[in-house]
Amino acid sequence: METLATSGLFTDEQNQFREAVRDFCAKETRPREKRDRLTRNGESQHNEELYRQMAEMGWVATSIPEEYGGAGTGVVEECIFLEETSRGRAPIIAGGLSLIVAGVYKRNGTEEQKQRVLSSVLRGDVHSIAMSEPNAGSDVGAMQCRAERRNGSYVINGHKTWISGAQDACEILLVARENPDAGKHGGMTMLGVPIDTPGIEIKPIPTIGAPAEVNDVFFTDVEVDASAVVGEPEQAWMQLMAGLNTERLIIAAGCLGTGWTAFDEALAYVKQREQYGRPIGKFQTIKHRLARHATELTATGALIYDLARQADADPTALFPREASMVKLKATEVAKEVALDCMHMMGGYGYTLEYDIQEVVRQALIFPVPGGCSEVQLDIIAMTYGL
Structure with a gap:
């Protein structure tokens, strides 16, 4: 499970945070039977106990300022958390939602509202x-x-x-x-x-x-x-616009994790599935497809984290073009990778026994929330005067 975390683009602390979240998810959400218990056999996308464990470790909404109980980190750490929990299949739908809500209160809330809501988010309460x-x-x-x-x-x-x-x-x-x-x-x-x-x-x-x-x-x-x-x-429209770009970045980070999940599932499968006397991953058509997917996911991650660093450097900037590009790229890549990885797994990819079918169902919806792909294309075009 190699990613950009090993490339030197992150600080030591950020790499350690990534590894900690990744290890926690591997321990708590695998094997499949554990995740089935956490989700009531797929009935729920959110497990309160698991989410509150993460909150107790200080991983939830780390960018909340220290004066409100947070770690005072930045958008990069938020994206790392969402990428790794998504890649680790952790059922915590509240993660992205609560980050979006916390951002609204950080930008627009009264002091009393910030004290109340931000501390609630840090405790692991769900906000919609x-x-x-x-x-x-x-x-x-x-x-x-x-x-x-x-x-x-x-x-x-x-x-x-x-x-x-x-x-x-x-x-x-x-x-x-x-x-x-x-x-x-x-x-x-x-x-x-x-x-x-x-x-x-x-x-x-x-x-x-x-x-x-x-x-x-x-x-x-x-x-x-x-x-x-x-x-x-009566000023909610401008407040929404200020937050939509952050929302799109948050969605993109989760999509990146989902894309890597599909890649991980297919990679493990093609290494052990044999046909014609050898693992199917040794056939050029399979290994080239996976190589292309790894390249696309790595490039998408670079785009996401570059924007996250820009957002940390200038928290008041909106970045409409870049945020729409990130959301468009990440959601479309996650969908394409998930569908192709399911195809690589043949008939097994369509069975409930393998996790890839769950990953595909999640990836299919990503281009819609936060503004569908067509809306993102319109926004990008408008920034070029079209």
């Missing part, structure tokens, strides 16, 4: 974010969920969909329309809504990834105090 709606996916500005001011509170009504981790969350960071007359990208407000607030209903959406991975969330006369507003009222 709700933007998408049935008619507002890639077109986020079309959202209709309302947050109406009433007597010092907000009353929320509407329907959010494809909300990852809501079933495990303690709180949802909700983006809703406060002022419908402020234009498509105006009048939206962010609110931190505790999951046990009366009027919230969560319904899982069965998918090929897992029965309990994403959800419909319904808000019916849900009331929260005005202190729940994160950032400035």
